[in-house]
Amino acid sequence: MNGSAQQETPDRDGADRDGADRPELVIVSLYPRDMNIYGDRGNVLSLSRRARAHGYDPVVVEVNPGDALPERVDIVIGGGGQDSGQGRVALDLQARADEFRGLATAGTPMLMICGLYQLFGHRFVTHTGDELTGIGVLDVETRGGTERMIGNIVLESPEFGEIIGYENHSGNTTLGPGSQPLGRVVQGAGNNPSDGVEGARTGNVLGSYLHGSLLPKNPAISDFLIKTAAERRYGSFRSELGAAEEIPETVARARASAKRRPR
Structure with a gap:
């Protein structure tokens, strides 16, 4: 990792590590300066908090344009941004496309939101006709539209159950045969106004337009990322969480509130 990449140990909410060695999981936060x-x-x-609750030690490495990826990558998380930020990171992403395609092929779990969801596809054509080339990890294409899709959204997913988030985008994304949707839209728009699905998945790589943030209200997706990463790195997944803690009460209330709110 070069000198400009930032490595941080997330806040542990005052909890002591009591001297015990806990297995590490390296989480790459991709382009947080521009895509956040x-x-x-x-x-x-x-x-990070969910990984710690399971009994793992999360190590977050921020990777911005020009920074090298760490030697070990267990999970990659990327966000959305304005078109200007998306343009800044597109060239850098192209330069490291083979690295991310290799990580994806090897089964590294990833979650890409909004702008990076689009750039992890084949291409994004803006509403003005400019084209940003993606890296093709997800079999999707996006065209900027004039209709903005905004508001709370509810999905049904065979793997993750009910997914609740907040969409705010004008991109119209369509899926090719190499990707499956993250979920079926119950309330909201999703990838586009007509297909009735939201997000995409290829292997262990997930893409979605859901902000809000997505993971605090959807621990099942966090658990998928953590479990997959632990099994890849350590050969098994062991959790310190009991079944009663799978969806904390505060999370359940937040989900119920978002689901009730009109778009």
Whole structure:
């Protein structure tokens, strides 16, 4: 890792580590300077806290344009941004496309939100006709539209159950045969106004337009990322959480409140 990349140990809420060695999970926060809108940094904070609750030691490494990836990558999280920020990171992402395609092929779990969801596809054509080339990890294409899709959204997912988030985008994304949708839209718009699905998944890489942040209200997705990463690195996943803690009461209330709110 070069000198400009930032490595941080997330806040442990005052909890002592009591001297015990805990297995590490390295979480790459991708382009947080440019792609961090609508609370997307909350995904990294929520994932770190959830990993700690399971009994793992999260090590967050921020990777901005020009920074090298760390030697070990267990999870990658990326967010959304304005078109200007998206343009700044697109060239850098192209330069490291083979690295991310290799990580994806090897099964590294990733979550890409909004702008990076689009750039992890084949291409994003803006509403003015400019084209940003993606890296093709997800089999999706996006075109900027004139209709803004905004408001609380509810999905049904065979793997993650009910997913609740907040969408705010004008991109119209369509899926190719190499990606499956993250979920079926119950309330909201999703990838576009007509297909009735939201997000995409190829292997262990997830893409979605859901902000809010997504992970605090959807611990099942955090658990997928953590479990997959632990199994890849350590050969098994062991959790210190009991079944009663799978959806904390505060999370359940936040989900119920968001689901009730009109768009």
